[in-house]
Amino acid sequence: MPRRPFLRAFVSPAALCAIAFVAAMAAVLQFSVRAYIPGSLDPGGFTLVNFAALLKPLYGRVFLDTVWICFITAVCTLVIGYPVAYALVRAKGAFLKSAMLIVVVTPLFLGEVVRTYSWIVVLGNNGFVNTVLLKLGMIERPLQLMFTSFGVVLALVHVTLPVMVIMLAAALSHIDPDYERAAESLGAGPIRAFLSVTLPLSTPGIVAGVTTAFAWTFSAFATPQLIGGGQVNMVSNLVYQLGFASFNFPFAASLSVVGLVLAFGMIALLRAGLRPLEAVGPQ
Amino acid sequence: MRKPRVSTWGGVAGAVVVAAILAFVLLPGFVVMIAAFNARAILSFPPESWSWRWFAKALAYDDFRAGFRNGLIVTGWASTIALLVGAAFAFVLDRYAFPLKRTIEGVLLAPLVIPHFTIGLGFLILAAELGATRGFAVVVACHVVLVLPFVLRSVYISLRSLDQRLELAAASLGAPPGRVLTTVTIPLLAPGLVSGWLFAAILSFNEFTASLFVTAQRTQTLPVAMYNYVREYADPSMAALSVMYIVATAIILIIANLFLGLGKVLNVEESR
Numbered sequence: 001m002p003r004r005p006f007l008r009a010f011v012s013p014a015a016l017c018a019i020a021f022v023a024a025m026a027a028v029l030q031f032s033v034r035a036y037i038p039g040s041l042d043p044g045g046f047t048l049v050n051f052a053a054l055l056k057p058l059y060g061r062v063f064l065d066t067v068w069i070c071f072i073t074a075v076c077t078l079v080i081g082y083p084v085a086y087a088l089v090r091a092k093g094a095f096l097k098s099a100m101l102i103v104v105v106t107p108l109f110l111g112e113v114v115r116t117y118s119w120i121v122v123l124g125n126n127g128f129v130n131t132v133l134l135k136l137g138m139i140e141r142p143l144q145l146m147f148t149s150f151g152v153v154l155a156l157v158h159v160t161l162p163v164m165v166i167m168l169a170a171a172l173s174h175i176d177p178d179y180e181r182a183a184e185s186l187g188a189g190p191i192r193a194f195l196s197v198t199l200p201l202s203t204p205g206i207v208a209g210v211t212t213a214f215a216w217t218f219s220a221f222a223t224p225q226l227i228g229g230g231q232v233n234m235v236s237n238l239v240y241q242l243g244f245a246s247f248n249f250p251f252a253a254s255l256s257v258v259g260l261v262l263a264f265g266m267i268a269l270l271r272a273g274l275r276p277l278e279a280v281g282p283q
Numbered sequence: 284m285r286k287p288r289v290s291t292w293g294g295v296a297g298a299v300v301v302a303a304i305l306a307f308v309l310l311p312g313f314v315v316m317i318a319a320f321n322a323r324a325i326l327s328f329p330p331e332s333w334s335w336r337w338f339a340k341a342l343a344y345d346d347f348r349a350g351f352r353n354g355l356i357v358t359g360w361a362s363t364i365a366l367l368v369g370a371a372f373a374f375v376l377d378r379y380a381f382p383l384k385r386t387i388e389g390v391l392l393a394p395l396v397i398p399h400f401t402i403g404l405g406f407l408i409l410a411a412e413l414g415a416t417r418g419f420a421v422v423v424a425c426h427v428v429l430v431l432p433f434v435l436r437s438v439y440i441s442l443r444s445l446d447q448r449l450e451l452a453a454a455s456l457g458a459p460p461g462r463v464l465t466t467v468t469i470p471l472l473a474p475g476l477v478s479g480w481l482f483a484a485i486l487s488f489n490e491f492t493a494s495l496f497v498t499a500q501r502t503q504t505l506p507v508a509m510y511n512y513v514r515e516y517a518d519p520s521m522a523a524l525s526v527m528y529i530v531a532t533a534i535i536l537i538i539a540n541l542f543l544g545l546g547k548v549l550n551v552e553e554s555r
Binding site for chain 1: 293297298300301304305307308309310311312314315317318325367368369371372374375378379381383386387390391393394395396397398399400401402404405406407408409411412424425427428431460461464485486488489490491492495496506509510513514521522525528529532533535536537540545546549
């Protein structure tokens, strides 16, 4: 009997998938340093011209906007996701718990297009918010909610919330409620017990949630495209435009590469920035 | 009896905050539902008359029908391949040490943090470089890579809680490794395998951004067809389709919750 049965047969398909993925990423990297030949889909010779072109203020603006939108979205999602995750973990009844979980998780599986479309129906000039406010006489003409960064961030928070709640709940569910009770029996109020016991213990979930929210928002395309409507552009929108409107795939590739470096850089910064949180705990 | 952990007023305030956030989560779905049953083409709240006509129109729209069929083809292949590849790899990941173990694992988990537009662009360029036509193969390959992390995670979690003594017992009674695998390990892993496949299927069916890059007119999946529709038309057919989507997804998740325990699958409750 072999000591490690199935090893080769079980690793090979996974290794093949890994190779395919690495090849796809290498293809992006390779295209990013090739010249664009207008009117042709084949790239030209090797060049750094694409990266030089990215130094234009237009692209700097898009990078800044993207990072800012991702950051705001991650923070807002954390703030509104935490109470939900806490309630989900500490809910008493099994039915209440399941119901909350289904409500929170369903949007995760709907995909970006359906959720973005729903927000168009909510935010549009003839949409839900405006018609209701007009009917109530609270506004005289429709508020401009579509094609604004407010609208984009609102929809992105909605898109990112489920994954944040899942990550926070995963961390919170591994904290024994007895710790909080112990703090209270030693005289801490519920707020102090939460701040000095539960919150610090949930730091791993906060770090995981915020970084994932950031990465997901960075990856969002349909939401900024449809709700931003060209007024709010993120890296994803520009990559798509360059690829499919001007067929400049080399430039699209270099933009993706810089975007990826930027996203990873920001995530590393976020992780470093969140580290002091762990020191909030009881001395 | 201990004193209540949170004072009553604090508890009420907390419940109100959580209810408000859940209302925010539910709001768009609720609004879309109203829009879908509105008889007029222009959105208005509340609708003056109700109708099913947008559902009929959505179901009859050719691009949606083709998108649904293409989506089933892509999802069927991608989730099944991802399940086989992912489950096999989770098994060796849990049991053995081998060269490049962490590297392969890292690469396969990377699609969780790499933007989907970058992955889509990569597979598009790769297919062009290899001279492959933009058929289903490239879409399926791209989806396999995208959903593999979820299968890996789901199967790995069930493997961790599997009692290996049962396998040893079967082996000591003379069962060869293949028999142990098919009669002991796989049946015990069934919930993890089913939930992994289910997640992979739902995510693949709804994947949009990467699909937008790798699909062509002939292979476009439902989310891509919906995106094109939203860009061109403003009638509530899309709202009707969204409602069908929301209802179908919620039903699948409720069933999954009954049989698999969503909380355990998502690792948000302590398994006892």
